[in-house]
Amino acid sequence: MSDGSVPVEESGPVAVDSRAMTKRFKELLAVDRLSFEVRSGEIFGLLGPNGAGKTTTIRMLVTLLRPDSGQATVFGFDVVAQTMAVRRLIGYVPQQLSADGSLTGWENVMLFARLYDLPRRSRKASVVESLQLMGLSDAAGRLVSTYSGGMVRRLELAQALINQPRLLVLDEPTIGLDPIARAEVWERVLSLRREAGTTILLTTHYMEEADELCDRVALMHKGQLKASGTPAELKASLGPEATLEDVFRHYSGDHFEEEGGTLKDVRSVRRTARRLG
Amino acid sequence: MCAQSVAQRAASADLRPAPAWWRVVLSRVVTFCWVEIAKIRHDRTELYTRAIQPALWLIIFGETFTAIRAIPSGGRPYLDFMAPGVIAQSALFVAIFYGIQIIWERDAGILTKLLSTPTPASALIAGKAFGASIRSLLQAAVVVVLAALLGVGMPLNPLDYLAAIVFIVLGAAFFSTLSLTIAGVVLNRDRLMGIGQAITMPLFFASNALYPISVMPGWLQVLSTINPLRYEIDALRGLLIGTPSNLPLDFAVLLVACIAGITTSSRLLRRLTQ
Numbered sequence: 134m135s136d137g138s139v140p141v142e143e144s145g146p147v148a149v150d151s152r153a154m155t156k157r158f159k160e161l162l163a164v165d166r167l168s169f170e171v172r173s174g175e176i177f178g179l180l181g182p183n184g185a186g187k188t189t190t191i192r193m194l195v196t197l198l199r200p201d202s203g204q205a206t207v208f209g210f211d212v213v214a215q216t217m218a219v220r221r222l223i224g225y226v227p228q229q230l231s232a233d234g235s236l237t238g239w240e241n242v243m244l245f246a247r248l249y250d251l252p253r254r255s256r257k258a259s260v261v262e263s264l265q266l267m268g269l270s271d272a273a274g275r276l277v278s279t280y281s282g283g284m285v286r287r288l289e290l291a292q293a294l295i296n297q298p299r300l301l302v303l304d305e306p307t308i309g310l311d312p313i314a315r316a317e318v319w320e321r322v323l324s325l326r327r328e329a330g331t332t333i334l335l336t337t338h339y340m341e342e343a344d345e346l347c348d349r350v351a352l353m354h355k356g357q358l359k360a361s362g363t364p365a366e367l368k369a370s371l372g373p374e375a376t377l378e379d380v381f382r383h384y385s386g387d388h389f390e391e392e393g394g395t396l397k398d399v400r401s402v403r404r405t406a407r408r409l410g
Numbered sequence: 411m412c413a414q415s416v417a418q419r420a421a422s423a424d425l426r427p428a429p430a431w432w433r434v435v436l437s438r439v440v441t442f443c444w445v446e447i448a449k450i451r452h453d454r455t456e457l458y459t460r461a462i463q464p465a466l467w468l469i470i471f472g473e474t475f476t477a478i479r480a481i482p483s484g485g486r487p488y489l490d491f492m493a494p495g496v497i498a499q500s501a502l503f504v505a506i507f508y509g510i511q512i513i514w515e516r517d518a519g520i521l522t523k524l525l526s527t528p529t530p531a532s533a534l535i536a537g538k539a540f541g542a543s544i545r546s547l548l549q550a551a552v553v554v555v556l557a558a559l560l561g562v563g564m565p566l567n568p569l570d571y572l573a574a575i576v577f578i579v580l581g582a583a584f585f586s587t588l589s590l591t592i593a594g595v596v597l598n599r600d601r602l603m604g605i606g607q608a609i610t611m612p613l614f615f616a617s618n619a620l621y622p623i624s625v626m627p628g629w630l631q632v633l634s635t636i637n638p639l640r641y642e643i644d645a646l647r648g649l650l651i652g653t654p655s656n657l658p659l660d661f662a663v664l665l666v667a668c669i670a671g672i673t674t675s676s677r678l679l680r681r682l683t684q
Contacts, residue, residue: 195526197683217428217528225526231519240448247441248527250429276452292523 146173146208148300148332149194153203156189163189165356166203171300171334173208176326178347179336180381186356187336188228191304194334195225208299221249224293228304228336230285232292234278238269241277242291249296259295267291267321283314290321301325303335307342319346340377344368352381359384428528438533442541450545457545461552464500468493468556471620481621484653486563491653493557494646495619498639500553501546501578502613505585506606508542509593513602516682525683531676535590539583539672546582547575554650563651570649573657577649580664581642587671594678618643638667 149171156164164186171177179187192198194205196216204211210218232241242260251259264273267287277285286306293301306322307315323346325331337343343350344364351361360367360380368375371383429437450457468489475481476488483491515521524534558564565571592605614620616630617639623631634640641660648655 192522197522197525217530220526220528221426221428223526225523227519227522229519231523233515233518233520235449235452236445237448237452240445244441244445245527247437247444248524248529250426250434250437250528252426289523 147171147206148173148175149177149205149207149334151190151194151203151205154190154193154200154205155202156186156193156198157201162356164193164200167353167356167358168203169351169358169361171332172349173299173332174326174330175348176322176333176335176346178343178350179334179353180338180340180343180350180377181336181353182338184355185353187353188304189356190353191225191302191334191336195223195302196220221296222298223300223302224296224298225302226286226289226293226304226306228308230282230289230309232277232280232285232288234276237274237276238264238280238284238288238291239273241288242273242295245292245295251295263291263295264288266294266325268317281314283310283317286310286314286318287321290318290325294325297329298331300332300334303333305336305338307337307339315342322346340381344377350377352384354381354385431530431533434528434530435533435536438529438537439540442537443544446541446544450548457548457552460500460504460549461556463503464496464549464553465556467496467499468553468560472496472560482625484622486651486653489557489560490562490651491647492620493553493562494650495617495643496557497550497553497578497650498581498617498643498646499614499619500549501543501582502585502639503610504546504549505542505582506589506610506613507603508538508586509589509591509602509606510599512538512590512593512682513597513599522683525679531679532672535587535672535676535679538590539586539668539675540579542586543579543582547578550574550578565650565652574646574649577642577645577660577664580661580668581638584638584664584667584671587668587675590675591671591678594675594681597682613637613639616640618647638664 147170149169151167151169153166153168154164155162155166167186167190179190181187189198193200194207194212196212196219199213204213206212207219208222210222212219232238233244236244239260242263243256246256246260261270261273264270267290269284269287269291272280272284277288280288290306301322303322307318310318319342322333326333335347347364349361349363350367352359352367364377367380368377371379472489472492475492479488481488481491512521515524525531529537554564589602589606593602596602596605616634616637618634619639623634623640626634641663644655645657645660645664647653648657648660
């Protein structure tokens with residue numbers, strides 16, 4: 134998507150600034166002195182296999198986890214010292230499909246309109262608009278337990294968008310979705326950036342998707358940043374036929390797919406560890 | 411369509427001033443009450459199934475003990491004495507398992523998302539606790555109607571009911587924060603169920619729900635002084651059947667218990683999302 138999309142100013146304001154962020158879970162060093170920048174208005178992809186530390190990074194940026202050391206800001210607000218200011222600027226869609234199945238689509242979005250303190254006068258209009266934007270107007274009155282996976286994901290986008298966030302944070306937004314639902318989610322995300330100029334930070338382990346959609350990407354492996362740049366730059370540095378997967382293999386010295394199959398998500402590893410010990 | 415207007419208002423999120431903390435707490439309480447009402451509207455089965463137990467207490471236990479006159483009930487029929495106790499008890503039984511919902515929300519990823527909104531942990535817990543009291547109130551309403559049908563002389567003054575609602579809400583909010591606290595410690599639904607089961611009966615029996623404090627053995631009387639349920643029942647009995655009670659003390663104890671419960675469980679909330 135490097136061509137035909139909104140040009141990103143090289144010197145644009147910084148949306149996310151991570152400086153040597155580090156997070157450790159007992160013996161596991163989940164994120165290791167991670168530094169990167171997301172520029173305002175761009176789609177930035179954090180790539181890597183499961184267990185690379187992407188989700189932990191995201192959770193620190195959306196103020197759900199505290200970094201052990203290092204720091205990060207979102208539009209200049211510190212993620213530890215100014216949590217509420219940061220939260221007011223972001224919309225967050227976690228990896229897990231997580232709308233409330235015992236409420237309707239409309240109620241799910243209304244809940245977030247209230248949690249973001251939208252003024253009472255404009256709440257209903259905003260909810261209707263947000264649902265419409267995600268193509269859910271017809272299903273709005275149905276219980277979410279009747280929704281398909283792709284619909285739930287679009288509903289979650291509607292929830293995250295209700296506050297018109299400056300930064301939209303998407304953790305594996307298309308995981309577990311069929312190709313059609315996936316394309317639909319991407320279409321909505323792209324139109325959002327096009328129309329509203331929202332900055333988007335996403336994680337994914339689908340390399341082709343990242344290649345196609347992101348303005349810039351960062352490759353993570355075992356908690357560390359291995360490379361960053363535009364997909365074109367990264368590929369060009371290896372040769373004319375290189376794919377992002379080749380780039381990943383080059384910088385990490387590891388096979389992407391194998392890694393993905395054996396390493397579990399950090400959170401589930403920790404859960405298991407807790408359950409067992 | 412409206413995409414354009416979204417663009418125009420794109421920066422509005424950060425232009426709005428942050429509301430004062432007490433407004434946030436109040437707004438979250440209203441929000442979670444609204445959520446609870448929406449959920450009850452979608453699925454009413456729980457309301458009906460939960461009415462069975464208090465009905466049995468009133469009809470079988472209440473009628474029997476009224477007939478045999480075994481328990482001193484201050485000159486009123488035993489059923490009258492017992493009715494406020496059953497109201498408080500049924501509200502307790504709803505609230506004590508409320509933590510299951512937060513564990514479910516944790517497992518479903520909903521809690522994480524709620525906490526990524528500008529909602530401090532204490533505001534979220536206060537919202538959840540008072541939202542939980544909606545179910546307890548409906549439960550209490552069922553028992554009040556049932557008691558009236560069984561001939562319990564209920565008051566006619568709406569102010570008595572209004573005051574009773576305040577006490578039921580405070581009681582429910584406290585016991586749901588107790589449940590949320592246990593949830594924050596054990597982090598697991600089964601253990602929460604077990605502990606909930608284990609503590610409801612002791613809370614119930616170490617209170618004046620079924621018998622006056624004066625007939626309890628000395629050690630139980632001492633224990634009952636730290637049981638918030640005792641103060642809730644004391645107040646309800648005073649308001650609904652007119653026995654002597656100490657409303658200011660009851661209110662103070664329940665309010666302090668609520669604040670302590672909200673403080674403790676909001677400290678533990680992070681454990682659920684890490």
